[in-house]
Amino acid sequence: MDRNGELTDDDRRLAAERSGLPEATVYGISTFYEDLLVPRGARHVRVCTGTACFAATADAHVHELEERLGLGMGERTEDRSLSLGETVCLGYCHASPAVRDGDVIDAGPDVVERVLAGAAQPAPEPLIKSLLDEPVLTRAGDWSGLRRALSESTPEELLEAVKDADVRGRGGAGFPAGTKWEFTRAAEGERKFIVANGDEGDPGSYIDKVLMEDNPHLFLEGMALAGFAVGAEHGFVLTRSEYPRSKPALEAAVAEARAQGYLGEDILGSGVSFDVTVVEGAGSYVVGEETALLSCLQGLRGTVSARPPFPAQRGLHGMPTVVNNVETLCNIPFIAARGAEAYRALSLCDTPGTKLVCFNERFERPGVYEVPFGMTVRALCEDVAGGMRDGREIKALQIGGPLGGILPAAKLDTVFDFDPLTAEGCMLGHGGIVGFDDRTDMRAVAKHLLRFGADESCGKCFPCRIGLRRAEEMFTNGKPVERARLEELLEALELGSLCAHGGGMPAPIRSLLLHFPDELGLA
């Protein structure tokens, strides 16, 4: 592909030959992933159209680049010297808007000027801070948890500790990790796998990015501990091609860990083996869904599969597999080192442990913060992140990703925890907080979210594949939105979809209907 800047049938035939896959299958795979679809010029510019960048400029940066480069999205100049594409999201939400020029990711208010001048420079990395004296997730990984577990516990004991600690999945679903591990441990299979979901595709979220790139050892330790508890000897991490530094950072850490004896065969003489393979994705949001992720890891189209069977029973290559989010796994070393009690003691409320949250560029002090559960959203936004910058007010927040509900400013006193947010039609999700300031047009937010949802649909199930496009059309066809029809559509999406992509998309739309009906252009 790199030779021509686009995939040709010859490339596909070669891939089919080498992989042993049928040609049609290769064709299908090659038309699924964003990275393989857009023709590339010698210079390939990708502009971020994620929610944080949208919140910063209302997509003005996108239009400006298109105009000034004279290219539409997905177009390439005749002489193949330059091409323009979009990308969601680059993970520089703290410094939006962001643009990727070749391999340099630049971000900030003047990014477009710099890119046009050919002077893109690497964007500043975000602030990382813990509110806790004893950080769980932001302390440097030192493998002390694994050392202790291998010498002092059995796998069953570690599993019990994780269950006791009641670690809920941090990727969005909130499913108890210990329970998932238990199912996998008990399942029958020749081999078992740990798969870490590093596909942090949620626009506005850069938590896993920071964990993978700046604290890879803590994360790898978490994987190894999962392997020990479950009886898996191999782990895979799926990273994103939109985060070009993740894979190199992880692979370097894996090499170091092997050298130090923490990964590989017979770790620290314990008889336990565990090793990690890092795989980079190719541009699809929905491969963050666990069955789609496993499909992607196997080199196939990232489409969702019906469950049951669950990955714990039949996952990667049909073997029992734990699929955990990166942040979830980063909680484990602390529990292994210090025990479930200590972990539970960290929180102010029922939900134990800590959470990483991140803020977008609209805030005064954007960055990644480790916070205990139980603080209010207001405290987080105003005390921790310093409120909106430039003297603006918070109009609304989207928490947890594009499938999260919209929390209006009036509801800022909601406690930042799983259940309280659910009660407000929102979700904790992955913990990303995108603030929309008072200039924001909420109808534009609806269009933005629905466009993202429709584009990223894997295309398998009918409600999502067709329904999200129809929902988007309702807001873009220039006609007033018929509320009753929209509600019917949202019901079909929510109750009929195969996975949480189509199933979750109604939530933010419903929030908008509830809290900002006058701005939506309803009939």
Added chain:
Amino acid sequence: MTDRFDSTVTTTCGYCGVGCRLEAHARDGRIASISPALDGPANEGHTCLKGRFAHQFSRHRSRLTAPLIRESGGFRIATWEEAIHRVVSELGRIRDTHGGDAIAGLASSRATNEDCYAMQRLMRAALGTHNIDNCSRVCHSPTSFALRKSFGLSGATGSFADIDAAGAAILIGANATEGHPVAGARIKQAAIRGMQLVTVDPRRIELADYAVLHLSPRPGTNAALMLGLAHVVARDGLVDHDFLDRRTEGYAEVEDLLADYPPEEVARITGVPERDLERAAHIYAEAGEACILWGLGVTEHLYGSEVVRLICNLALMTGHVGRTGSALLPLRGQNNVQGSSDMGALPDTYTAYRSVEDDEVSRMFEERWGVSMKRERGMKIPEMFDAAVAGDLKAMYIFGEDVAQTDPNTSHVEAALESLEFLVCQDIFENETTKYADVILPASSFLEKLGTFTNAERRIQLVEPAIEPPGAARTDFDIITTLSRELGHDMGFDSPADAMREIAELTPDFAGVTFERIGRRGLQWPVAPDGTDSPILYDEHFDLPGGKAQLAALPYKPPGSAADEDFPLILVTGRRLQHYNAGTMTRRTANAELLSSDWLEIHPKDAAALGLSSGDRVEVRSAVGAIEIEARLTERIEPGHVFTAFHFPEIRTNLLVGQSSDVNTSCPEYKVVAVCVTPVGREAPVREMAEAVT
């Protein structure tokens, strides 16, 4: 669905031995579309491009629609009255002057059981001869012979469904995904699900890519391979002695013989590496249930029948017979090659393979038919041609067979047909054989007749007409029974169902068969009087005296044809997916668009030695004939072999095939023909190059 069609009839496919059940949809008197029947036992809602789409031949403009009589070098249209009169008077004259044995008949393995039964009754009762044979002679007659000797009954020991229940399978001498596509798909899916498949073929067939192991023995060395597998099974303690003791006889001699076939020796003969041989033996023997499937790559050899006995040996030694998942499945080629033989359209047997030399059986038929018959067997097909050339055979009645294209040694066949005083052909199209006919009778295709076919699983299935025969064509059953009556022997059958009634009355193995009982699922013979059929054979005893299976100690002997200086390459002939045998039907459908001609497969090494590139035209010459064909290079074949099919009369592959045939059954050795290949327009370059070197 029914708005678009006038009628839909469920019938059985007339192409290959899988016997897919099909829904034939007719409109305006033609077949509009065919779809697979969801409840077809062999096909379960699936079929291949032949059964599904290749039906347009039934209304092709070159369909025979009127009787034809030879006149001044050509043919003229005649009425049925005239044609029948001519046939009856000629055959009658020859019978009365020279005796019934001066006439021979060939029954079509594509026709129904009832057609074939009527044919053999006509030959025996109306003409007074046992000179009746069918095309199983040239494909699976070795299988029939060997299975009867080893187990007792001439048919698969189980069903296709046994493949689904097998932990391992050996597929030898059959390119299932092309010759029996639906069975091939079933094998492939089983292999994908984890069944350990071992493929054995000189070519790397498609299923080899799904197998855990592929063996490429030299053509003609299958016996050595089977002996080698058995050797490893015995050597490594994988023999099921309990089974052998309880249910078989003859192992002692076999055990002695096996000592001569250690892996090193087998490797020397076959070219199969020792490790592969050992691995294959273990895969088969160690599986809980295992099947063996084979095709014409086993039978169409000088010692084909012996190889089938060795296959039976292997199954008996490991106890892999008589249970679900452990079956021996010969992939019968034609749609009714099993049935045509079951029906006694054979020179040496009546229905269910009961010998014509058996007094009791003969008398039963004599009583029913009101005639007396000889207690000696009649002529097999190759003997018929020899006798024709010698002048002893004066007439033949051939229906549904194109011997001039499909039988070996075409020149000899043509000479034989020329020599006959009278030849009547009954078919749906003119073909290479009808060129020699004196009378041609227009007959019906499987879409136009009522009756039954028996597939490779011994399953008797109903055939029901979806459309009428075109023009003045008539059903084969009608023609044969009419001719018989005019020859003086009225069978008294009003319909094919009457024929089946008689078959059931006179044949214990078919005692419970009625069209009603056959229904949609068919019946696998033997069928008890109450209609209970037999999906699995030999679960408790074998059909031989004493109930025990017979092992056979048969050593390896080289094939009839071997590569030598003059003919350095071995030609193997086979089939292609899109066409069927002579291509009579498929070449008259759009399948011909998909594959319009054939080519010779040759390995790049051999091609390089000849200075050949893909696409070059070559002459292929054997001891008996020569053809011209396009060459294509492929690495799916081993150096030393070449391969092509026989579907195209323009290519006439069988000109190359000599007289070599199976020692027991005369099945021709299509699979081992020594040939030499030269680019057209050049002298044999190998000799030139050799000379240049010296």
Added chain:
Amino acid sequence: MIRIEINGEETLVPPGATVLDAVRQTGREVPTLCFDVRQAPFGACRVCLVGIEGARGPQASCTTPAQDGMKVDTHEPVARRVAAAVVELVLSELPGPPAEHTELAEVARMLDVGEPRWPGERHPDKHDEAHPYLAFHHELCISCGRCVRACDEVQGTFALAATGRSFGANVAAGLDEGFRDSACVACGACADTCPTDAITEISLLHLVDQEPVR
């Protein structure tokens, strides 16, 4: 055996059976689009929705394992409403109403879905009629995946694949080169299973009265 109740009628099914298996065993029908008895259940169309007591929202019966004591209602109003909404969406992506004899038309009749009320994008016309037997009218494809699965799971040739994603999802033969040039062996399993006649027999194309395009 598993004891399960369908619309009040108890039936027994073997372990591994789905709710749809149980429904069909009692002689009842639930409309489906992506289901074919010859293939493993896929769960894409979301039309086979039923109500199950105790479950949160309608469940896809084809991929829900039958469990002992389950109580299933195939007429549950929310399930039917959502299923009908889905079928309406499907009708809206096609250039015109489906031919009467197709499964899609039958399902629309079963769920009483009329003309779709969704103006909006439709699939672009794309015809492959180069093969002597098989025709592919890509604009009629609803990406149910049955043809791909027929080619994979029944025939084993793997000549077809799902392509693209989101609304543009479709199916291609080989490298989108049409049946003729792909690995297709013309077994017709795809045409046999297609519920919209996107894939159909060339010879049948003129047997269907062409309905006026909207």
